[in-house]
Amino acid sequence: MSSHPYQRIAWVCVEGKTCPRQGSRQLFDALRKAIHSAGATDRVRVARSGCLAQCGHGPHVVIEPGTTWYAPVTTADSRPIIEQLLEGTPAPDLEYQPPSPGKNIRKPAEETIIPLEDPS
Numbered sequence: 451m452s453s454h455p456y457q458r459i460a461w462v463c464v465e466g467k468t469c470p471r472q473g474s475r476q477l478f479d480a481l482r483k484a485i486h487s488a489g490a491t492d493r494v495r496v497a498r499s500g501c502l503a504q505c506g507h508g509p510h511v512v513i514e515p516g517t518t519w520y521a522p523v524t525t526a527d528s529r530p531i532i533e534q535l536l537e538g539t540p541a542p543d544l545e546y547q548p549p550s551p552g553k554n555i556r557k558p559a560e561e562t563i564i565p566l567e568d569p570s
């Protein structure tokens with residue numbers, strides 16, 4: 451028996467200064483909806499994260515176990531993230547490549563701005 455309550459957990463940065471402007475809250479909602487629709491809420495958790503000190507490179511998603519960082523992730527390209535949460539299949543094309551170890555915060559003018567999808 452596992453000592454973990456969930457098989458996998460995705461931490462989505464939704465409380466920092468930049469990821470929410472880049473669509474992380476919409477991404478969070480889309481991931482939760484997908485996990486719910488798949489009937490996997492008893493084994494997969496999508497949780498809110500505060501700032502991960504990688505501002506401007508997001509939106510960021512960190513998946514455990516294995517601690518894989520993904521960015522930037524939009525709702526439009528979230529399917530591989532959902533597959534990793536459900537099946538454990540890695541999504542190497544979306545893996546975050548940090549510019550340097552530790553904190554990486556872009557100045558506002560250098561942020562990657564991802565247009566939000568039209569909800570209609």
Ligand code: FES
Pocket residue numbers: 463464465466467468469470500501502503504505506508510
């Ligand atoms: S706002 Fe997401 S890493 Fe800082």
